[in-house]
Amino acid sequence: MNLLRxxxxxxxxxxxSLILTIFTIAISVALLLGxxxxxxxxxxxxxxxxxxxxxxxxxxxxPTNLLLYSVFRIGNATNNVSWETYEHFAEMEEVAWTVPxxxxxxxxxxxxxxxxxxxxxxxxxxxxxxxxxxxxxxxDGVFETVLGADVANELDYxxxxxxxxxxxxxxxxxxxxxxxxxxxxxxxxxxxxPVDRTVHVSLAGIEAIHVDWQDGGxxxxxxxxxxALQLDxxxxxxTAFLVGLENRAETFQVQRAINDYPDEPMSAILPxxxxxxxxxxxxxxxxxxxxISGFVLVVGLLGMLTTILSTLNERRxxxxxxxxxxxxxxxxxxxxxxxxxxxxxxxxxxxVGLVYGLLVLARPMVARRTGIDLAITWxxxxxxxxxxxxxxxxxxxxxxxxxxxxxxxxxxxxxxxV
Amino acid sequence: MIDxxxxxxxxxxxxxxxxxxxxDLIDIDELTLQAGEHLFVRGASGSGKTTxxxxxxxxxxxxxxxxxxxxTDLAELSASRRDQFRADHIGVIFQQFNxxxxxxxxxxxxxxxxxxxxxxxxxxxxTEVKTAARNLLSALNLPDSSYDAPVNELSVxxxxxxAVARALIGGPEIIxxxxxxxxxxxxNRDRFLELLFREAEARSCTLVFVSHDPQLAGRFxxxxxxxxxxxxxxxAADDAxxxxx
Ligand SMILES: Nc1ncnc2c1ncn2[C@@H]1O[C@H](COP(=O)(O)OP(=O)(O)O)[C@@H](O)[C@H]1O
Ligand SMILES: [Mg+2]
Numbered sequence: 038m039n040l041l042r043x044x045x046x047x048x049x050x051x052x053x054s055l056i057l058t059i060f061t062i063a064i065s066v067a068l069l070l071g072x073x074x075x076x077x078x079x080x081x082x083x084x085x086x087x088x089x090x091x092x093x094x095x096x097x098x099x100p101t102n103l104l105l106y107s108v109f110r111i112g113n114a115t116n117n118v119s120w121e122t123y124e125h126f127a128e129m130e131e132v133a134w135t136v137p138x139x140x141x142x143x144x145x146x147x148x149x150x151x152x153x154x155x156x157x158x159x160x161x162x163x164x165x166x167x168x169x170x171x172x173x174x175x176x177d178g179v180f181e182t183v184l185g186a187d188v189a190n191e192l193d194y195x196x197x198x199x200x201x202x203x204x205x206x207x208x209x210x211x212x213x214x215x216x217x218x219x220x221x222x223x224x225x226x227x228x229x230x231p232v233d234r235t236v237h238v239s240l241a242g243i244e245a246i247h248v249d250w251q252d253g254g255x256x257x258x259x260x261x262x263x264x265a266l267q268l269d270x271x272x273x274x275x276t277a278f279l280v281g282l283e284n285r286a287e288t289f290q291v292q293r294a295i296n297d298y299p300d301e302p303m304s305a306i307l308p309x310x311x312x313x314x315x316x317x318x319x320x321x322x323x324x325x326x327x328x329i330s331g332f333v334l335v336v337g338l339l340g341m342l343t344t345i346l347s348t349l350n351e352r353r354x355x356x357x358x359x360x361x362x363x364x365x366x367x368x369x370x371x372x373x374x375x376x377x378x379x380x381x382x383x384x385x386x387x388x389v390g391l392v393y394g395l396l397v398l399a400r401p402m403v404a405r406r407t408g409i410d411l412a413i414t415w416x417x418x419x420x421x422x423x424x425x426x427x428x429x430x431x432x433x434x435x436x437x438x439x440x441x442x443x444x445x446x447x448x449x450x451x452x453x454x455v
Numbered sequence: 456m457i458d459x460x461x462x463x464x465x466x467x468x469x470x471x472x473x474x475x476x477x478x479d480l481i482d483i484d485e486l487t488l489q490a491g492e493h494l495f496v497r498g499a500s501g502s503g504k505t506t507x508x509x510x511x512x513x514x515x516x517x518x519x520x521x522x523x524x525x526x527t528d529l530a531e532l533s534a535s536r537r538d539q540f541r542a543d544h545i546g547v548i549f550q551q552f553n554x555x556x557x558x559x560x561x562x563x564x565x566x567x568x569x570x571x572x573x574x575x576x577x578x579x580x581x582t583e584v585k586t587a588a589r590n591l592l593s594a595l596n597l598p599d600s601s602y603d604a605p606v607n608e609l610s611v612x613x614x615x616x617x618a619v620a621r622a623l624i625g626g627p628e629i630i631x632x633x634x635x636x637x638x639x640x641x642x643n644r645d646r647f648l649e650l651l652f653r654e655a656e657a658r659s660c661t662l663v664f665v666s667h668d669p670q671l672a673g674r675f676x677x678x679x680x681x682x683x684x685x686x687x688x689x690x691a692a693d694d695a696x697x698x699x700x
Contacts, residue, residue, distance in 0.1 A: 363542020
């Protein structure tokens with residue numbers, strides 16, 4: 038019978054109070070690991086919103102603002118980019134491809150984006166994943182639309198349905214382009230990016246619905262869809278465009294050329310760098326969560342300390358018996374330490390179990406709702422460090438009851454104060 | 456006549472007082488016990504009986520003088536070596552609550568070997584440690600059915616006999632018992648003493664037995680009385696009163 042077996046049996050004997058402690062530790066560990074997991078998943082999903090695009094170009098604005106409206110469809114561009122300017126840069130020899138985008142309209146709360154079919158060829162997200170048309174095909178005609186997965190899903194649209202696009206971002210009936218409905222011709226596969234919540238139409242489509250609008254109001258002359266098709270639907274302006282370069286090494290050079298363009302104030306941003314910067318500003322929320330989880334852990338450890346301190350009295354006899362058979366004072370400290378270790382390791386195991394259990398349960402739901410495929414991976418080094426930290430702090434905490442028990446056992450000797 | 460070299464227990468000018476006490480609680484000029492001797496230590500509550508046992512067990516060290524067991528001066532050992540000495544050479548029986556409630560009866564007995572390789576080896580000389588424990592329990596009239604049962608199912612008398620088995624296992628030279636019968640009724644007490652003496656004699660253990668009950672003195676080969684400073688100013692201990700028939 039060694040000390041570890043004695044510690045295990047003794048702890049089992051007093052399991053009721055210890056199980057509660059294990060539970061609190063498990064919850065703190067689960068919280069810490071969970072927050073870490075969420076942070077990593079949201080970070081990677083954010084950073085993976087757009088990939089393989091070297092530059093995003095729009096009218097002069099802050100990089101974050103440009104990123105937000107062009108990639109996340111949040112907020113608005115303050116200015117447009119003229120079609121001439123777009124064409125100028127699209128024809129630069131360093132530029133391999135461009136995808137123009139035109140924003141400003143919406144459909145029942147979802148943003149409408151005018152673009153070209155190049156979008157489906159060149160837009161990449163995640164680890165260079167291309168967009169896939171799950172159902173149907175790409176738009177071809179002016180009044181055709183391809184829906185993001187969430188749009189089709191939430192509004193219950195399928196191929197062949199007709200939708201009305203509202204002017205501006207409020208979905209009020211009076212601002213509808215109700216005379217020019219769009220036919221759903223394709224639905225994209227889920228990406229876990231804002232693409233899922235976007236209604237895609239051609240640039241000509243955007244142009245067509247605006248031909249009889251002027252300065253945000255409907256002009257006196259109205260044109261129906263047939264008449265609109267007769268017009269030249271080349272846009273005069275777009276909101277922004279994505280750029281892929283022939284040679285990535287020229288990124289900064291091209292960026293400078295765009296930023297210094299004399300004819301029109303422009304901004305070109307590197308999506309990766311801007312995303313990372315954007316992440317830093319929003320990750321404070323995760324850091325706060327992390328700190329809160331840390332406090333939960335402190336509470337858990339204090340709870341454990343209280344429990345162990347309160348068991349010291351009832352363990353006094355046990356310790357005197359062990360001393361009488363030759364246990365040294367250091368054995369007494371070890372006994373307390375071992376008990377703490379048992380509790381905290383059990384707590385960690387239970388916490389990890391809790392996290393993985395929740396992960397497995399939440400995975401299909403998260404994938405369905407956000408398109409993020411939660412990776413179920415073995416604990417990484419941060420998480421192992423967290424656990425190691427928890428165990429280490431528990432051991433440090435347990436030195437308090439350990440030293441108290443040590444002192445007492447020296448003072449008590451073999452005397453059992455009954 | 457006293458053969459000090461062969462003595463199992465030898466106290467010389469042993470004094471002990473707790474910090475803050477103005478008189479010596481323990482003041483024993485000379486006390487020598489040979490192998491197999493049974494000493495009865497009598498004294499009122501607070502007279503220092505438990506303190507004396509703690510000195511013998513090496514848990515406390517005397518303020519002055521010598522405690523020599525089996526030729527070893529305990530004061531010369533470090534605290535952890537004294538603990539090891541106790542683990543190897545001494546068996547201890549308390550008044551009550553000798554047993555760990557989370558261990559079975561047999562485990563409570565073999566527990567004595569947990570910190571002592573010497574006891575482990577000696578217990579397992581002819582058989583397994585567990586079997587040795589069972590044999591002891593059976594010699595102490597404990598029913599077979601209780602061996603693997605939780606100890607809190609035993610009566611107080613039985614629990615005290617389990618404590619004797621634990622003190623005896625591995626053949627320590629010295630058994631010290633701190634009022635082991637005070638929680639027992641007369642019948643159980645007599646049975647307990649009979650079995651304790653029988654097993655201690657069979658192993659020529661030296662026994663130091665403490666009690667406030669003077670009735671028991673007659674059964675021991677020797678007896679001393681501890682007196683508090685209040686009882687008798689000056690010498691606090693009345694040395695070695697020969698009480699053998
Ligand atoms: N750990 C201790 N610290 C200080 N004084 C103690 C301690 N243990 C016992 N004493 C004192 O020593 C005296 C003798 O105690 P003890 O040896 O337990 O007596 P007995 O066992 O004969 O009842 C008591 O008066 C008690 O107050
Ligand atoms: Mg006492």
